[in-house]
Amino acid sequence: MSSPCRNPERRAAATRLVPFALVAVLAVAATNASAQQDAAPEAQHGPKEVFVTGLFPNGGTAPPRDPIGARFEGNKSAIAAGKELFGQMNCTGCHFNGGGGMGPALMSGHWRYGGRIDQVYASIAQGRPNGMPSWQDSLQPQQMWELAAYVKSLATSASSSVSQTAVPGTSVKP
Amino acid sequence: MMTIPISQSVGRYQVARFTDSIGRSRWLRLLLTGASLLLYPALAAAQMPTVPASAAPSDDGQWTMPAKNYAATRYSSLDEINGANVGKLQVAFAFSTGVDHGQEAAPIVANNTMFIVTPYPNNVFALDLTKPGAPIKWSYQPRPAAASQGVACCDVVNRGAAYSDGKLFFNTLDDNTIALDAETGTVLWKTKLGDINTGETITMAPLVVNGKVLVGNSGGELGVRGWLAALDATTGNILWRAYATGPDKDVLIGPGFRSFYPSDNGTDLGVKTWPTDAWKTGGGTMWGWIAYDPDLNLIYYGTGNPGPWNQEQRPGDNKWTTTLFARNPDTGAAKWALQYNPHDQHDYDGINEHILVDMTVDGNPRRVLLHPDRNGHLYVVDRESGEIISAKPYGYVNSVLGIDLKTGRPVMNPDKLTKVGTVVHDICPTASGLKDWNPSAFSPSTGLMYIPHENLCMDWKSRPVSYIAGTPFVGAEVVTKAGPGGNRGEFTAWDPVAGKAVWTIKEDLPLWSGTMATAGGLVFYGTMDGWFKAVDARTGELKWQFKTGSGIIGQPVAYRGPDGHQYVAILSGVGGWAGAIVSGDLDPRDPTGALGMTGVMADLKTKTAPGGTLYVFALPKS
Numbered sequence: 153m154s155s156p157c158r159n160p161e162r163r164a165a166a167t168r169l170v171p172f173a174l175v176a177v178l179a180v181a182a183t184n185a186s187a188q189q190d191a192a193p194e195a196q197h198g199p200k201e202v203f204v205t206g207l208f209p210n211g212g213t214a215p216p217r218d219p220i221g222a223r224f225e226g227n228k229s230a231i232a233a234g235k236e237l238f239g240q241m242n243c244t245g246c247h248f249n250g251g252g253g254m255g256p257a258l259m260s261g262h263w264r265y266g267g268r269i270d271q272v273y274a275s276i277a278q279g280r281p282n283g284m285p286s287w288q289d290s291l292q293p294q295q296m297w298e299l300a301a302y303v304k305s306l307a308t309s310a311s312s313s314v315s316q317t318a319v320p321g322t323s324v325k326p
Numbered sequence: 327m328m329t330i331p332i333s334q335s336v337g338r339y340q341v342a343r344f345t346d347s348i349g350r351s352r353w354l355r356l357l358l359t360g361a362s363l364l365l366y367p368a369l370a371a372a373q374m375p376t377v378p379a380s381a382a383p384s385d386d387g388q389w390t391m392p393a394k395n396y397a398a399t400r401y402s403s404l405d406e407i408n409g410a411n412v413g414k415l416q417v418a419f420a421f422s423t424g425v426d427h428g429q430e431a432a433p434i435v436a437n438n439t440m441f442i443v444t445p446y447p448n449n450v451f452a453l454d455l456t457k458p459g460a461p462i463k464w465s466y467q468p469r470p471a472a473a474s475q476g477v478a479c480c481d482v483v484n485r486g487a488a489y490s491d492g493k494l495f496f497n498t499l500d501d502n503t504i505a506l507d508a509e510t511g512t513v514l515w516k517t518k519l520g521d522i523n524t525g526e527t528i529t530m531a532p533l534v535v536n537g538k539v540l541v542g543n544s545g546g547e548l549g550v551r552g553w554l555a556a557l558d559a560t561t562g563n564i565l566w567r568a569y570a571t572g573p574d575k576d577v578l579i580g581p582g583f584r585s586f587y588p589s590d591n592g593t594d595l596g597v598k599t600w601p602t603d604a605w606k607t608g609g610g611t612m613w614g615w616i617a618y619d620p621d622l623n624l625i626y627y628g629t630g631n632p633g634p635w636n637q638e639q640r641p642g643d644n645k646w647t648t649t650l651f652a653r654n655p656d657t658g659a660a661k662w663a664l665q666y667n668p669h670d671q672h673d674y675d676g677i678n679e680h681i682l683v684d685m686t687v688d689g690n691p692r693r694v695l696l697h698p699d700r701n702g703h704l705y706v707v708d709r710e711s712g713e714i715i716s717a718k719p720y721g722y723v724n725s726v727l728g729i730d731l732k733t734g735r736p737v738m739n740p741d742k743l744t745k746v747g748t749v750v751h752d753i754c755p756t757a758s759g760l761k762d763w764n765p766s767a768f769s770p771s772t773g774l775m776y777i778p779h780e781n782l783c784m785d786w787k788s789r790p791v792s793y794i795a796g797t798p799f800v801g802a803e804v805v806t807k808a809g810p811g812g813n814r815g816e817f818t819a820w821d822p823v824a825g826k827a828v829w830t831i832k833e834d835l836p837l838w839s840g841t842m843a844t845a846g847g848l849v850f851y852g853t854m855d856g857w858f859k860a861v862d863a864r865t866g867e868l869k870w871q872f873k874t875g876s877g878i879i880g881q882p883v884a885y886r887g888p889d890g891h892q893y894v895a896i897l898s899g900v901g902g903w904a905g906a907i908v909s910g911d912l913d914p915r916d917p918t919g920a921l922g923m924t925g926v927m928a929d930l931k932t933k934t935a936p937g938g939t940l941y942v943f944a945l946p947k948s
């Protein structure tokens with residue numbers, strides 16, 4: 153995990169990683185397409201470089217996406233594992249099924265600290281100043297990627313009008 | 327020791343042992359006919375409750391503590407503003423708090439200065455009432471830890487400050503109590519009482535008694551172990567701290583402790599009524615109100631819900647959660663306790679206000695307290711002994727069939743008990759109760775109690791939850807909905823002698839504001855869409871209303887200004903548990919959000935917006 157402040161040395165390091173990452177993506181892509189959706193991705197580390205701003209002065213640009221994120225985003229196994237963790241780690245106590253409470257909503261499509269999966273990962277790992285705890289000492293990178301995948305799925309399914317209601321409501325009969 | 331008082335109570339209250347819903351619906355019908363309204367004045371004149379003078383001294387025109395006085399009447403004896411002229415009430419001045427979270431605080435008025443505390447970041451403003459427009463006299467920014475916002479269950483609220491002897495006392499969300507010089511805003515002392523990494527916050531307004539500042543913690547949804555502490559008002563030193571769970575020595579239960587009911591007596595019940603060590607993360611926080619009887623030298627307060635909400639993880643009575651304590655304020659020693667909701671299954675905290683009145687019961691004068699519990703019952707409790715004199719539902723309730731006056735315990739409806747893996751439908755009242763924190767008022771002029779409350783029900787599904795320090799410890803998925811009739815709020819005028827409602831105003835939105843009664847024959851309260859209302863104290867007739875900038879969840883107060891005229895003040899600014907959907911920009915598509923509150927409050931986003939403004943009203947200068 154890096155600070156949002158970037159320096160040339162780091163950028164160069166990130167660029168050097170790209171070819172290796174591409175190989176990894178291609179290797180996965182070579183497998184059966186549906187199996188890719190369902191197969192559980194694995195990761196030993198978090199994203200190499202994450203930003204939480206949209207401002208890049210003097211012609212700067214956002215660092216490239218860490219390709220690990222793409223393996224987790226939208227992956228059914230990762231989302232299912234992330235959902236499980238989301239309950240186990242009491243994330244539901246603050247964010248519920250995406251609507252938010254003590255913590256912000258995760259299904260609204262509005263992201264305080266960035267909605268890219270690597271940015272969501274960074275928020276989980278580092279915590280955020282207004283009350284998001286840091287989980288990097290409690291969880292493995294694999295687990296945080298799975299959580300990030302689940303969090304991302306909340307916004308996606310909300311925008312496609314999938315009901316998030318976990319408890320079916322009924323009318324009150326006095 | 328218990329046999330004698332119990333046998334007496336059985337004889338006296340045999341007939342009324344069980345209050346039930348059938349009786350309730352009958353009186354509702356009576357109310358609609360207006361019959362009880364006509365009968366009321368004659369009945370009331372005979373045995374109207376009085377307020378103990380030691381707990382409510384004659385009104386000096388100030389408002390130095392949120393509840394107005396130790397008896398917690400929230401009654402102003404100012405009568406310049408009354409039913410005949412309230413229609414002309416207008417804004418005298420307004421002031422932005424600069425914070426757009428829920429404004430639950432009561433403005434405090436002392437020495438011609440008004441003091442307000444904002445929600446997090448708990449900024450304090452002193453406004454000079456002697457100058458036109460009440461300019462800032464001083465302000466103070468405590469700068470609490472930003473991370474404290476992440477462990478505050480239900481918006482980052484603060485319920486106000488307390489003034490005493492030239493000092494202003496208030497609490498910060500990150501667990502500090504601070505004393506300021508009320509004249510200058512200089513910090514006199516600052517005492518850290520808790521740790522946000524255990525999920526602990528402080529949201530309540532302190533009460534100053536006998537030179538001690540009484541402070542309790544919040545965090546019942548994070549497995550926080552509840553306590554009430556007394557700090558030396560001069561030094562800030564912690565003099566005692568009484569926990570709500572654990573061994574007697576921690577709860578400050580000693581030889582002088584004697585409760586009225588058998589199940590509230592025993593050794594180390596704060597340990598024995600829990601699974602091993604569960605009391606350490608069992609809740610019982612104290613984020614509500616404290617009353618004080620100077621004659622008996624006892625303070626009264628209730629503790630919060632047990633944790634987790636999933637009751638299957640904590641078999642037993644879970645003492646001393648949801649419990650009314652009577653304590654000596656000088657030592658903290660408990661004199662007696664009354665557990666309102668043993669083994670609570672519905673998040674029915676006991677922290678709501680206790681109003682002290684003296685009234686005649688069956689021909690005998692009794693010192694009592696009035697307590698509208700989250701479980702929907704209006705308790706009349708003997709404040710010397712802890713005996714429940716009566717407990718009747720003040721709105722629609724189906725989770726509790728009645729209060730057994732022989733045991734002091736609620737008789738639960740077996741169909742509405744909560745379970746793991748099963749959705750239990752239509753539990754009334756909902757988790758926030760028939761009434762939440764927002765305090766009632768009592769008028770000695772009418773003998774009535776004015777209760778701003780909710781009419782909400784819920785579906786509940788428990789699930790297993792692990793304790794992780796500093797995270798929510800809930801284990802339940804809740805969806806709240808409107809109660810019978812569809813109106814989510816009610817404002818009820820209650821006759822504590824007759825034990826019934828005199829009139830009820832149905833409100834579309836849940837009532838989350840406190841209320842105040844005045845000698846002008848008026849009662850003031852606010853609605854979550856921003857209306858500030860004055861109604862006739864005897865009839866409930868709407869006499870005046872004003873639309874403020876945001877929803878109202880604050881506490882109205884009245885004071886006499888330096889010009890000798892009466893003013894009425896309220897903070898406007900939506901939020902709190904019910905209003906978090908607006909102040910926290912929550913997503914209503916998930917009805918389980920905000921502990922099950924977002925679905926039923928989905929329309930609030932279309933009716934108000936966040937804000938934070940003080941409004942002060944007066945009659946036009948003639």
